[in-house]
Amino acid sequence: MKTTVKSVIQNPIFFYYILLSFMKPESLNYIDIPSFFNKLWFIWSVIATGLIFFLFFIYLVEDRRLCVYDIAAFYIYRILASITVCILLHNIYSRIGYVVHIQRFAFILFMSIGFKEDHDTVRNRLFYILALYSIINLITILMFPDGMYVLDDVRDNYFLGYDNGHIVLLLPALFFAAVYYGETGHKVLPFLVWISVLFSVMICKSATTVAGIAFLIIELIAIKYRVIRRFLFNRKTVLLFILAVFLVIIVFRLQEKFSGIITVLGKEPTFTGRIRLWDAGFDSIKRHPFFGVGDNPDINIDIFTYGRQKLAYAHNEILDVLVRSGIIGLLLYLFVVVRSVSFNKQVRNDKVWLAFMAAFWLMMMFESYSNYTYYYLYYVLLIYPRFGKAEKPSGMIPADDIKG
Secondary structure, three states: OOOOHHHHHHOHHHHHHHHHHOOOOHHHHOOOOOHHHHHHHHHHHHHHHHHHHHHHHHHHHOOOOOOOHHHHHHHHHHHHHHHHHHHHHHOOOOHHHHHHHHHHHHHHHHHHHHHHHOHHHHHHHHHHHHHHHHHHHHHHHHHOOOOOEEEOOEEEEEOOEEHHHOHHHHHHHHHHHHHHHHHHOOOHHHHHHHHHHHHHHHHHOOHHHHHHHHHHHHHHHHOOOHHHHHHHOOHHHHHHHHHHHHHHHHHOOHHHHHHHHHHHOOOOOOOOOHHHHHHHHHHHHHHOOOOOOOOOHHHHHHHHOEOOEOOOOOOOHHHHHHHHHHHHHHHHHHHHHHHHHHOHHHOOOHHHHHHHHHHHHHHHOOOOOOOOHHHHHHHHHHHHHHHOOOOOOOOOOOHHHOOO
8 A cells, every 4th residue: 555644644653653752741851760761752852853844845745735834934934033133142052942943843734734634533643642641730730739849949840840831731632622522422531631621720720821711611601602602702803802901901001000909809910020021021122123032041031030030931922922033023923823713714613713712812911831841732723723624513502503
C-alpha cells in the first residue's frame, strides 16, 4: 500500500510519538529527576519538529493547501523581528526563545495537517491525551495540597505547572470533551474531564480562571435560548465585548471611578498589581511601537519586574504581543484571530466554539499565557473551525437552530 500523509497521520504510533513529544508536563522541569531525562525529551521534541516540517514539505510538493499561512507569517515575523531587535537594540541573542516559537508553530502545523487529513481521528486522539492530563493534574492537586514543588517561593505548582497556567490545557480539554460527547454519544470520559477541571479550578482558586470558567458556564446556559443564540451571541458581539473590556479596563481604567465600591466588595481595584504591569507595558510600547523589544526574557523582566517578583509578561495578551512584537506583530495576530472567527460557521456547534473562545479571550485580558508550556493549544482551539466538519449536535444547543 502506498504511504501517504493521511496514512502516516492515521498511524497511532506515529501520531502519539509526535503529540507526546510536545506534551511534556511542566512539573518534570522542576521535580527531582535525572537531568538527562529532560535533555532526552528535548531531543525527542526536536526530532518530532523535523518530522512535521518534512510532512509539510510533502504537502508543498503535492500542491496541497492548509489554512495556516497567516499563523506562519505571524511566527516568522515574530522570530525574525525579535532576533533583529534584540541584537540591534540590546546586543543580546537568545536561541531558546526562538526554538520554542518554531516548535509551537510545528505543533500547530501538525494538528492542521491532522485535522485536514483525518478530522475525527486526530480530534479524538488529542482529546484522550488532554483528558488524561486533566485527570492526572487533579490527582496531584489532591495528593499535594501544599503544592507538588516550590518554584521562586511559589508553592501552587502541580502536574501541569503553576496553577494560573493550567487553564491553557484545561479549557481545550473541556471543549474537545463537549465535541467528543456530541460526536460519539459517549458520556463517561467527557463527564470525568468536566468534573476534573471544575474541581481543579475550585481547589486552586485562581481568580482569573474561576471567573473565566464561570463566564463560560453562563454562556453555555445562555445560548440554549433562541433569542440570545440568534441575536445577542455572535461573532460581532463577542469581539466587540472583548474590545470593550480592553478599552474600558486596560486602556481607560474606568473601574477606578468605582474603586470605593470595589473595595467594599472585598476586591482590589488594581487587579492585584496588574495596573502597574499594564503601565509598564504602555511605556515600553511608546518607546518601541513598531517592532517591540523582542522575546528575550532578560529584557522583558527588566520591563515588568514588580517588587520582589521577577515578571516577564504584561498580564494582558494584547499588551504582551505589542511589547514583544510591536504594532506590526499585533496586526498579524489580530488577523489570525479574525480569520479564524470568520470560519466558525463551518462547525455545526459554532456557538459552543465561540463561547469557549470568548472565555479564553476574557481571561487573556488579565493574564499572559504565552509563557506556559501548553500555549500552543490555544492556537489549536483557535484554528479548529478552519478544518471543521459538521459535527452532530452535542445536546448543548437545540439541533434545529445550531447555526442560528
